[in-house]
Amino acid sequence: MSDLLERLRGRGWRLTSQRRVVAEVLDGDHVHLTADEVHARAAARLPEISRATVYNTLGELVTLGEVIEVSTDGRAKRYDPNAHHAHQHLVCTGCGTIRDVHPTGDPLADLPAEQRFGFAVAGAEVTYRGLCPTCAGAAV
Amino acid sequence: MSDLLERLRGRGWRLTSQRRVVAEVLDGDHVHLTADEVHARAAARLPEISRATVYNTLGELVTLGEVIEVSTDGRAKRYDPNAHHAHQHLVCTGCGTIRDVHPTGDPLADLPAEQRFGFAVAGAEVTYRGLCPTCAGAAV
DNA sequence: TCTTGACGTGGACTGTGTCCATCGTAGGAT
DNA sequence: ATCCTACGATGGACACAGTCCACGTCAAGA
Numbered sequence: 001m002s003d004l005l006e007r008l009r010g011r012g013w014r015l016t017s018q019r020r021v022v023a024e025v026l027d028g029d030h031v032h033l034t035a036d037e038v039h040a041r042a043a044a045r046l047p048e049i050s051r052a053t054v055y056n057t058l059g060e061l062v063t064l065g066e067v068i069e070v071s072t073d074g075r076a077k078r079y080d081p082n083a084h085h086a087h088q089h090l091v092c093t094g095c096g097t098i099r100d101v102h103p104t105g106d107p108l109a110d111l112p113a114e115q116r117f118g119f120a121v122a123g124a125e126v127t128y129r130g131l132c133p134t135c136a137g138a139a140v
Numbered sequence: 141m142s143d144l145l146e147r148l149r150g151r152g153w154r155l156t157s158q159r160r161v162v163a164e165v166l167d168g169d170h171v172h173l174t175a176d177e178v179h180a181r182a183a184a185r186l187p188e189i190s191r192a193t194v195y196n197t198l199g200e201l202v203t204l205g206e207v208i209e210v211s212t213d214g215r216a217k218r219y220d221p222n223a224h225h226a227h228q229h230l231v232c233t234g235c236g237t238i239r240d241v242h243p244t245g246d247p248l249a250d251l252p253a254e255q256r257f258g259f260a261v262a263g264a265e266v267t268y269r270g271l272c273p274t275c276a277g278a279a280v
Numbered sequence: 281t282c283t284t285g286a287c288g289t290g291g292a293c294t295g296t297g298t299c300c301a302t303c304g305t306a307g308g309a310t
Numbered sequence: 311a312t313c314c315t316a317c318g319a320t321g322g323a324c325a326c327a328g329t330c331c332a333c334g335t336c337a338a339g340a
Contacts, residue, residue, distance in 0.1 A: 014286060014337055035327080050289050055328065074211035076327060090251075090259055099257055103250035107266055110243035111230075117239055119230055121270035126247055130261035154306055154317060175297080190320050195297065214327095216296060281340100288335070297326085304319070310312085 004066060011064065021046045022057045026067060026081040032089075032098040034076040072098060072127055088126040094135030101128065144206060151204065161186045162197045166207060166221040172229075172238040174216040212238060212267055228266040234275030241268065 004023055009015050025041045026033070033041070039054040058079055061067040068080040072091045082100055090099045107124040144163055149155050165181045166173070173181070179194040198219055201207040208220040212231045222240055230239045247264035 016287065016337070018288065048289085052290075052329080053288055056287085069214070071211060071214035074209070074214075074217050077214045090255075090257070090261070092259065093262070099259075101251060101255045101257075103247070103255065104252060105245075105250045107243070107247065107250070108268075110245045110247070110266075111241060111268055112244060115230075115241045115243065116270075117230070117241075118273035119232065119239075119268075119270040120276055121230070121268050122233070123269050125267045125269070126250075127265045127267075128248070128251055128259075128261050129263050129265070130256075130259040133258035136260055156306070156318065158319065176295090188320085192298080192321070193319050196318080283340085284336100284338100286335105286337085289333085290331105292330085294329075295327090297324105299324075300320105300322095302320085304317105305315100306317085307315100309314080 008064065008066070013060075017046060018042070018049050018053050019057050021049065022054060023061075026061075026079060029082065030098075030100055031082075032070060032078040032080050034078055036076065038079065070098070072096075088128065090128040090130070092132035092135055093129050094131050094138075097132055148204065148206070153200075157186060158182075158189050158193050159197050161189065162194060163201075166201075166219060169222065170238075170240055171222075172210060172218040172220050174218055176216065178219065210238070212236075228268065230268040230270070232272035232275055233269050234271050234278075237272055 005015060005020065008019075008023075013019065021042045022038060024045075025038050035051075035055055035058055038058065039049070039051050042049050042054060058067065062069050062079075066081070066083055068083045070078045070080050070089060072078070072089060073096060078098065080100075087100045087102050090101045091097070103126065107126055108121065111121060111124070145155060145160060148159075148163075153159065161182045162178060164185075165178050175191075175195055175198055178198065179189070179191050182189050182194060198207065201219075202209050206221070206223055208223045210218045210220050210229060212218070212229060213236060218238065220240075227240045227242050230241045231237070243266065247266055248261065251261060251264070
């Protein structure tokens with residue numbers, strides 16, 4: 001994570017306490033927080049941080065390719081710091097929990113040329129959906 | 141489309157002019173309108189129709205499985221009447237245009253058991269992204 | 281230490297969607 | 311053909327996610 005901060009500094013980022021806190025909150029595996037959740041956790045360490053700053057910082061991290069924006073439910077976007085290993089998402093239809101998963105194969109290979117309609121197809125996102133073990137158990 | 145209305149009536153739907161207009165607006169191929177676009181087109185034929193009614197009707201059509209809700213950009217959800225043929229979506233990163241596409245293979249087959257983490261995986265949505273011919277041309 | 285422009289702040293604002301009390305009407309009953 | 315009534319429509323208030331802006335602050339180079 002300090003790697004991340006150094007990398008950003010190398011790109012001309014001014015290293016403020018707010019940005020540091022946001023980056024720290026996003027550290028870890030299987031982290032998929034909404035902007036408001038990031039704000040709440042950041043505010044626990046830096047009470048006066050504003051929502052606008054969190055949104056700005058998240059937007060910059062996305063632009064820089066350090067964080068991925070995930071929108072699995074049409075509600076709040078979630079921010080995934082696991083940007084350097086290609087992966088897809090498995091979402092629980094009960095509680096909304098998100099897991100990073102690594103399918104075999106390349107989804108792009110499944111889209112033949114005649115199904116591309118002249119588009120320069122650059123990527124594919126796959127969202128798997130199903131009940132997680134906890135929700136499946138609770139339903140019994 | 142009258143098929144649709146008859147089917148819904150068979151399920152106990154009360155067939156109001158508002159519902160009829162919403163269903164008619166959604167008729168066609170490669171239709172991916174937002175709720176507000178549906179409302180605007182419906183209002184052209186039935187000026188006093190309210191937004192709440194459009195939202196209610198769209199929600200019911202989704203629940204009944206006659207329309208699919210698509211959320212490709214984290215902004216407004218779009219409504220796709222092509223609910224009876226499995227398909228995926230190809231989205232232009234420039235203008236947001238959406239095409240229905242039919243990839244080969246089954247994305248579910250690409251998620252091995254050890255990547256399912258105990259989830260009862262029920263489905264997968266794939267969103268392909270790239271520049272459409274029009275946007276690619278305009279960029280030159 | 282000083283300077284300065286990039287950054288942070290909070291509050292107003294927009295877009296999307298939901299809720300609710302009340303009114304209207306589709307369609308069965310007579 | 312008319313009446314009844316529960317289901318549906320209405321529109322305005324509300325909630326949530328996100329953006330914008332004018333102004334104040336401060337990181338970092340000189």
